[in-house]
Amino acid sequence: MTQKLLPAISIACFAVLGWFAVGHAVMFEVKDGNSTCIKAQLSANFSITYPVTNGTNTVTVPLPSSAKVGSGSSCGGAGVSPELLAVFGEGHSLGLVFSHNQLLYQVANLSLSYNLSDSAIFPRSSSKDVITMVTNTSEISAQLNTTYRCLSATIVHLEAVNITFFDVRMEAYMSSANLSTDETVCSADQPTTTVAPTISPRTTPSPSPVPPGNPEPGNYSIIGTNGTVCLLARMGLQLNVTYYSKSQNKTVQSIMNLEPNNTSASGSCDSTAATLLLTEGLTNLSFTFTLNTTTSKYYLSALNLSAAWPDLTVSLIISNSTLDYLQGTLGHSYMCSTEQIIFVSNNFSLNTFKVWVQPFGVKDNQYGSADVCSMDQESVLIPIIVGAALAGLVVIVLIAYLIGRRRSHAGYQTI
Ligand SMILES: *[C@@H]1O[C@H](CO)[C@@H](O)[C@H](O)[C@H]1NC(C)=O
Ligand SMILES: *[C@@H]1O[C@H](CO)[C@@H](O)[C@H](O)[C@H]1NC(C)=O
Ligand SMILES: *[C@@H]1O[C@H](CO)[C@@H](O)[C@H](O)[C@H]1NC(C)=O
Ligand SMILES: *[C@@H]1O[C@H](CO)[C@@H](O)[C@H](O)[C@H]1NC(C)=O
Ligand SMILES: *[C@@H]1O[C@H](CO)[C@@H](O)[C@H](O)[C@H]1NC(C)=O
Ligand SMILES: *[C@@H]1O[C@H](CO)[C@@H](O)[C@H](O)[C@H]1NC(C)=O
Ligand SMILES: *[C@@H]1O[C@H](CO)[C@@H](O)[C@H](O)[C@H]1NC(C)=O
Ligand SMILES: *[C@@H]1O[C@H](CO)[C@@H](O)[C@H](O)[C@H]1NC(C)=O
Ligand SMILES: *[C@@H]1O[C@H](CO)[C@@H](O)[C@H](O)[C@H]1NC(C)=O
Ligand SMILES: *[C@@H]1O[C@H](CO)[C@@H](O)[C@H](O)[C@H]1NC(C)=O
Ligand SMILES: *[C@@H]1O[C@H](CO)[C@@H](O)[C@H](O)[C@H]1NC(C)=O
Ligand SMILES: *[C@@H]1O[C@H](CO)[C@@H](O)[C@H](O)[C@H]1NC(C)=O
Numbered sequence: 148m149t150q151k152l153l154p155a156i157s158i159a160c161f162a163v164l165g166w167f168a169v170g171h172a173v174m175f176e177v178k179d180g181n182s183t184c185i186k187a188q189l190s191a192n193f194s195i196t197y198p199v200t201n202g203t204n205t206v207t208v209p210l211p212s213s214a215k216v217g218s219g220s221s222c223g224g225a226g227v228s229p230e231l232l233a234v235f236g237e238g239h240s241l242g243l244v245f246s247h248n249q250l251l252y253q254v255a256n257l258s259l260s261y262n263l264s265d266s267a268i269f270p271r272s273s274s275k276d277v278i279t280m281v282t283n284t285s286e287i288s289a290q291l292n293t294t295y296r297c298l299s300a301t302i303v304h305l306e307a308v309n310i311t312f313f314d315v316r317m318e319a320y321m322s323s324a325n326l327s328t329d330e331t332v333c334s335a336d337q338p339t340t341t342v343a344p345t346i347s348p349r350t351t352p353s354p355s356p357v358p359p360g361n362p363e364p365g366n367y368s369i370i371g372t373n374g375t376v377c378l379l380a381r382m383g384l385q386l387n388v389t390y391y392s393k394s395q396n397k398t399v400q401s402i403m404n405l406e407p408n409n410t411s412a413s414g415s416c417d418s419t420a421a422t423l424l425l426t427e428g429l430t431n432l433s434f435t436f437t438l439n440t441t442t443s444k445y446y447l448s449a450l451n452l453s454a455a456w457p458d459l460t461v462s463l464i465i466s467n468s469t470l471d472y473l474q475g476t477l478g479h480s481y482m483c484s485t486e487q488i489i490f491v492s493n494n495f496s497l498n499t500f501k502v503w504v505q506p507f508g509v510k511d512n513q514y515g516s517a518d519v520c521s522m523d524q525e526s527v528l529i530p531i532i533v534g535a536a537l538a539g540l541v542v543i544v545l546i547a548y549l550i551g552r553r554r555s556h557a558g559y560q561t562i
Pocket of ligand 5: 291
C-alpha cells in the first residue's frame with residue numbers, strides 16, 4: 148500500500164511544485180553553430196522580496212532543473228558580449244553577460260528577471276510586473292582557458308534579491324567543447340585554515356626570504372589607439388598575499404615587491420575606463436581606473452591579481468571592482484609619496500609607495516599638475532606647524548626680553 152502511494156505522492160508534489168523541483172546543478176551550453184562558447188553547471192537559490200497588499204514578503208526559490216538556455220543567449224561577436232540567458236518557469240530568467248581582457252574573463256553583468264504575476268511563487272503579490280535587477284559586481288572571474296569552480300555558497304546582492312550560487316563550474320570563451328581541466332578556484336573554496344600564527348620563521352623552511360624592503364618605483368605607460376600616451380604611472384608596488392603554501396602545508400602570508408626591471412606593462416584606455424596590466428613572471432596585476440564624467444574625477448575602481456606561483460595548490464585569482472582609491476581630477480595627475488594600503492580582499496592587499504599616476508587626459512606624454520593626497524599634505528603641514536610654533540616661541544621670548552630690558556632701563560633712569 149505505502150509502496151504504491153509514495154511514487155504517486157511524489158509525482159503529485161512535482162506537479163504542484165512545478166519548477167520548485169530541483170535535483171542537482173543545472174547544465175547550460177551556449178553554442179554558435181557547432182562550437183561551444185559557454186558551458187555552465189549552476190545551482191542557485193534566489194531570495195526575492197516583493198510587494199504584497201499589507202507590506203512585503205520574501206520567498207526563497209531555487210533555480211529549477213527545468214531551466215533552459217533561452218533565445219537571448221549568444222556567443223557574442225563584433226561589439227556584442229557573450230551571454231547565457233537561463234529561462235525558467237512563467238517568464239523568469241537569469242542572465243550572465245561575460246567580458247574579458249588579456250588574462251581573465253568575468254561575469255560583467257548579472258541579471259535576474261522575475262514575473263510577479265506567477266502566483267505559485269509570489270503568492271498575494273500586489274504587482275503583476277516583470278522586474279529586472281542587474282549588477283556588475285558579481286566578483287565571478289577566472290583566468291582564460293580555465294574553468295571557474297566555486298562549490299561553496301557565494302552570495303550576490305541585487306537590489307531586492309540575493310542570489311546564492313553554489314556547486315558552480317563554468318567557462319566562457321571556450322577553446323574546446325569541454326570544460327577545461329585547469330580550474331580557477333574561487334576564494335571561498337580555497338583551503339582557508341586560519342593563518343598559522345606563531346611558528347618561528349627560523350625553524351621552518353620558508354620559500355619566501357625575509358620581508359623585502361620598500362619596493363623600487365617603476366615607470367609604466369600605455370599608448371592609446373591614436374598612438375599617443377594615454378596613461379602614465381610611476382609607483383612602487385608591494386603585494387601582501389595570504390595563500391595556502393604547497394611546500395609548507397599551511398597558510399602563509401607573503402610580502403612581495405614588484406621588480407620594475409622584470410615587469411612589463413600593457414593595457415588600454417577609453418573615454419571613461421583605463422586599464423594598466425603589469426606582468427612580472429607568473430604574477431599579473433591589473434589596475435582599472437574609472438572616470439566619473441559628471442564630477443570629472445577619476446579613481447582606481449578595480450584591482451585584479453592572478454598568480455600561478457609554483458608554491459600554490461591552485462592558481463590564485465583575486466579581484467575587487469568596488470574600490471575607490473587614488474582619486475584625482477581630470478587633466479591632473481595624482482601624487483602620493485606616503486605609503487598606502489589598498490585593501491582588496493581578506494587575502495590580498497596592495498601596498499603602494501611614491502605613487503604618481505595619470506590615467507586620463509595625458510597631454511604630450513607629460514603628467515598634468517598634481518593633486519597631492521591628503522596624507523602628503525599632512526606630512527608637509529606638520530613641519531610647518533612645528534616651525535610656526537617655534538617661531539612664535541622665539542617672538543614671545545624676544546618680546547619678554549625686550550620688555551624686561553625696558554623695565555630695567557626705566558629703573559636705572561629714576562635713580
Ligand atoms: C556541424 O556539424 C555537422 C554534423 O556534425 C556538420 O555536417 C557541419 O558541417 C558542422 N558545421 C560546422 C560549421 O562545422
Ligand atoms: C538552497 O535552498 C534549498 C531549499 O530552500 C536549501 O535546502 C539549501 O540549503 C539552499 N542552499 C544554499 C547554499 O543556500
Ligand atoms: C499580511 O497578510 C497575510 C495574510 O492575510 C498575513 O499572513 C500576514 O501576517 C500579514 N502581514 C502583515 C505584516 O501584516
Ligand atoms: C552591463 O550593463 C550596463 C548597464 O546595464 C551596460 O552599460 C554595460 O554595457 C553592460 N556591460 C556589458 C559587458 O554588457
Ligand atoms: C587560450 O587557448 C587558445 C586556444 O588554445 C589560445 O589561442 C589562447 O592564446 C589561450 N589564451 C590564454 C590567455 O591562455
Ligand atoms: C540580502 O542579504 C542582506 C544581507 O545579508 C539582507 O540584509 C537582506 O535582507 C537580504 N535580502 C533578501 C531579499 O533576502
Ligand atoms: C588621442 O586620444 C586622446 C584620448 O584618448 C585625446 O585626448 C588626444 O587628444 C588624442 N590625440 C591625438 C593626437 O589625436
Ligand atoms: C599584510 O596584511 C596583514 C593583514 O592581512 C597585516 O596584518 C600585515 O601587517 C600586512 N603586512 C604588510 C607588510 O603590509
Ligand atoms: C605536506 O603534506 C604532504 C602530504 O599530506 C606530505 O607528504 C609532506 O611531507 C608535507 N610537507 C611538509 C613540509 O610538512
Ligand atoms: C635594474 O636595472 C638597472 C639598470 O638597467 C640597474 O641599475 C638596477 O640595479 C636594476 N635593479 C635591480 C633590482 O635589478
Ligand atoms: C559620479 O559621481 C556622482 C557624485 O559623487 C555620483 O552620484 C554618480 O553616481 C557618479 N557616477 C558614476 C557613473 O559613478
Ligand atoms: C572590496 O573593497 C572594498 C573597499 O576596500 C571592501 O569594502 C570590500 O569588502 C571588498 N570586497 C571584498 C569581496 O573583499
